[in-house]
Amino acid sequence: MKGIITLTVNNRPGVLNRITNLFTKRNYNIESMTVGPSEQEGISRMTVVVHVENEHVIEQMTKQLNKQIDILKVNDISNQSIVSRELALIKVMATSQNRAEINSLIEPFRAAVIDISKDSLTIQITGESEKIGAFIELMKPYGIKELARTGTTAFPRGTQRTSNKSLTIV
Amino acid sequence: MTEKALLTNREKVKVEKSGADFLMDALKKQNVDVIFGYPGGAVLPIYDKLYSSGLFHILTRHEQGSIHAAEGYARVTGKPGVVIATSGPGATNVVTGITDAMIDSLPLVIFTGQVATSVIGTDAFQEADVLGITTPITKHNYQVRKTEDIPRIVKEAFHIASSGRPGPVLIDIPKDIAILSGFADEDPEMDLPGYQPTVQPNHLQIRKLVEAVSSSEKPVILAGAGVLHSKGADELKTYAQQQGIPVVHTLLGLGGYPADHSLFIGMGGMHGSYAANMALSTCDLLINIGARFDDRLTGNLKYFAPYATVAHIDIDPAEIGKNIPTKIPVVGNAKEALTDLIAQDGKKPEVTKWIETINAWKKDFPLCYRNDTGALKPQKVIELLHQYTNGEAIVVTDVGQHQMWAAQYYPFNKPHAWVTSGGLGTMGFGLPAAIGAQIAEPENIVISISGDGGFQMTNQELAVIAEMNLPIKIVIINNHALGMVRQWQEIFHEKRYSHSTFQTQPDFVKLADAYGIPGFKATTEAEAIVLIEKAVTMNGPVLLDLHVEPEENVYPMVSPGKGLHEMEGVKQ
Numbered sequence A: 001m002k003g004i005i006t007l008t009v010n011n012r013p014g015v016l017n018r019i020t021n022l023f024t025k026r027n028y029n030i031e032s033m034t035v036g037p038s039e040q041e042g043i044s045r046m047t048v049v050v051h052v053e054n055e056h057v058i059e060q061m062t063k064q065l066n067k068q069i070d071i072l073k074v075n076d077i078s079n080q081s082i083v084s085r086e087l088a089l090i091k092v093m094a095t096s097q098n099r100a101e102i103n104s105l106i107e108p109f110r111a112a113v114i115d116i117s118k119d120s121l122t123i124q125i126t127g128e129s130e131k132i133g134a135f136i137e138l139m140k141p142y143g144i145k146e147l148a149r150t151g152t153t154a155f156p157r158g159t160q161r162t163s164n165k166s167l168t169i170v
Numbered sequence B: 001m002t003e004k005a006l007l008t009n010r011e012k013v014k015v016e017k018s019g020a021d022f023l024m025d026a027l028k029k030q031n032v033d034v035i036f037g038y039p040g041g042a043v044l045p046i047y048d049k050l051y052s053s054g055l056f057h058i059l060t061r062h063e064q065g066s067i068h069a070a071e072g073y074a075r076v077t078g079k080p081g082v083v084i085a086t087s088g089p090g091a092t093n094v095v096t097g098i099t100d101a102m103i104d105s106l107p108l109v110i111f112t113g114q115v116a117t118s119v120i121g122t123d124a125f126q127e128a129d130v131l132g133i134t135t136p137i138t139k140h141n142y143q144v145r146k147t148e149d150i151p152r153i154v155k156e157a158f159h160i161a162s163s164g165r166p167g168p169v170l171i172d173i174p175k176d177i178a179i180l181s182g183f184a185d186e187d188p189e190m191d192l193p194g195y196q197p198t199v200q201p202n203h204l205q206i207r208k209l210v211e212a213v214s215s216s217e218k219p220v221i222l223a224g225a226g227v228l229h230s231k232g233a234d235e236l237k238t239y240a241q242q243q244g245i246p247v248v249h250t251l252l253g254l255g256g257y258p259a260d261h262s263l264f265i266g267m268g269g270m271h272g273s274y275a276a277n278m279a280l281s282t283c284d285l286l287i288n289i290g291a292r293f294d295d296r297l298t299g300n301l302k303y304f305a306p307y308a309t310v311a312h313i314d315i316d317p318a319e320i321g322k323n324i325p326t327k328i329p330v331v332g333n334a335k336e337a338l339t340d341l342i343a344q345d346g347k348k349p350e351v352t353k354w355i356e357t358i359n360a361w362k363k364d365f366p367l368c369y370r371n372d373t374g375a376l377k378p379q380k381v382i383e384l385l386h387q388y389t390n391g392e393a394i395v396v397t398d399v400g401q402h403q404m405w406a407a408q409y410y411p412f413n414k415p416h417a418w419v420t421s422g423g424l425g426t427m428g429f430g431l432p433a434a435i436g437a438q439i440a441e442p443e444n445i446v447i448s449i450s451g452d453g454g455f456q457m458t459n460q461e462l463a464v465i466a467e468m469n470l471p472i473k474i475v476i477i478n479n480h481a482l483g484m485v486r487q488w489q490e491i492f493h494e495k496r497y498s499h500s501t502f503q504t505q506p507d508f509v510k511l512a513d514a515y516g517i518p519g520f521k522a523t524t525e526a527e528a529i530v531l532i533e534k535a536v537t538m539n540g541p542v543l544l545d546l547h548v549e550p551e552e553n554v555y556p557m558v559s560p561g562k563g564l565h566e567m568e569g570v571k572q
């Protein structure tokens, strides 16, 4: 299953190293990890997407992360209603013949062309990971020259439709 | 008060000092009574201040000796062991000991020198990425970036090392930071918003446990080192006896419950007693108090405590449910949890039959060995050590067969008397750890029991023992082999003794003599008796080189992959 954990961490030297180290040490597989400043100064926010066998592993991960002194908050939002976004830049081969065709695919995905050269287009797309994956599949036949994805960043929604399945720390 | 007024107030208590001076004063504030260390270029400014600080420092002969000595000290006192090592090779030499302390939850505060901030990252002389290297093996680590942070960082480090689940904390100090002066408050606030270990257990969980106990028929307590770290041995005794619940110890937990009490079943695990392992395998309620279900304890998880409801009291929530599904989790300090359990004074379980079963196992399958070959038996040596010290010594071991025999044949009736490397199994641990233990307990008799292999990994520390005239009784269980390796090769590799027997060995008696330590050798039981009797009455250090049956194996044993109920070698 896919798990999403968000972390609030002190923005101090070595913190990222501690976190990635922990994943290596405990043999956890990271699918993606994003970091950036949060609304508070000196505090960063991270989103980690992992692939795990079951919920037990996520629970362990959460507990191990919680022990880190520079991690202020750990939130397992795998089973919550969330908003999540990822950004991808795709440089795709484009000839004068198929440019229009590519453009017609871009529109329904609400992607945008942000650079054009003689033989290529650079497309920016944001959205949930699956949507981006689907778009990349569509672009593949034209020939993808370069691809960069940011990884997922996520929040729980303001209102939760189901009751949170949150970890019981007793 | 306005922010400005607060600031000026703070400003008033700030004093100007060099980094090294701040460090000395911070160590004194923590009541550090001994530092184990080794100097070098990057820590010269620190050693210069140490010279006239009045702090007690022991120069070991290798940094590995420093760190294991600090571990021995921490294990016996519960206070953080303090180590100073220089940058680069000094720091990397303490890595094994830090890892050992991490896995066995020992509080340490380690100071490493670092090259000056201006050259960090340039592969400068004796530069090593110590933060990077020690990140996975410390509870926390710091690199000091500003002189004025030293008082706060030291205060935090001692707090982190000794609270919650104890562990090693490392502080890396660049040379210029130690030299430069700064202004700092010497009694700073700690800044640890992300660190709040749960000490007080949740009362509702305790109630659940009380209920589970009252309706159980075959309850067992599995007590680990968490009982010792929390100084909860008295509470464990009171609770077990109040409820009539029998107790199994882990290797590291030994001494938490008096071995001579009828409710004590024995040590569990790979070389535990048959009764203890059968109790774990057949119980209907397993109360783990401060143990982490290590694989050497559980054997194959598939067969571990299959009929039991599992309750687990641990200060580290991440240990609960890590290896064994747990029905009743209790996060908190073992002593606090036990205190609450005692206060509940719940309905006692009806255990008469269960105790009868356990007693029958104990009676029918006690630990045993054959002593009819004429050779000196290692188990006999341990029994003699127990006899001639009235079971009251602090016993420090190395790693291997002798360690298991010590655990089996030296029963402890009091806590904090057993010092061994459990989780990491670090050969070379014993002799320096005995130094730390003897420093911590100068009045107590300390026995260092090592194998002939592991002894040679850190035997340079004989110099410290001689220099300080530490009255450690150094016992080498000499089987001319890496016995534990040889045993596994005998059993699992058709006796192909690949690099596990010694063709050449030093004369350990002469080695002791070279350091000015009296040494004696014995090859028979009669000689061993004479020597052990003599050694325990001698005032200073003494080394006994005891040549034992080389082919002796540690039994009983749970082979790897087997369940605890499948012990072999139960009868000799």
Ligand SMILES: Cc1ncc(C[n+]2csc(CCOP(=O)(O)OP(=O)(O)O)c2C)c(N)n1
Residues within 6 Å of the ligand: B398, B399, B400, B401, B402, B403, B425, B426, B427, B428, B450, B451, B452, B453, B454, B455, B477, B479, B481, B482, B483, B484, B485
């Ligand atoms: C540093 C280190 N290296 C290797 C091992 C693997 N090992 C475990 S026990 C053992 C043999 C120890 O021999 P000795 O010290 O003579 O003790 P004995 O088993 O003979 O009592 C070895 C090599 C280890 N535990 N630690």
Ligand SMILES: [Mg+2]
Residues within 6 Å of the ligand: B400, B451, B452, B453, B477, B478, B479, B480, B481, B482, B483
């Ligand atoms: Mg040996």
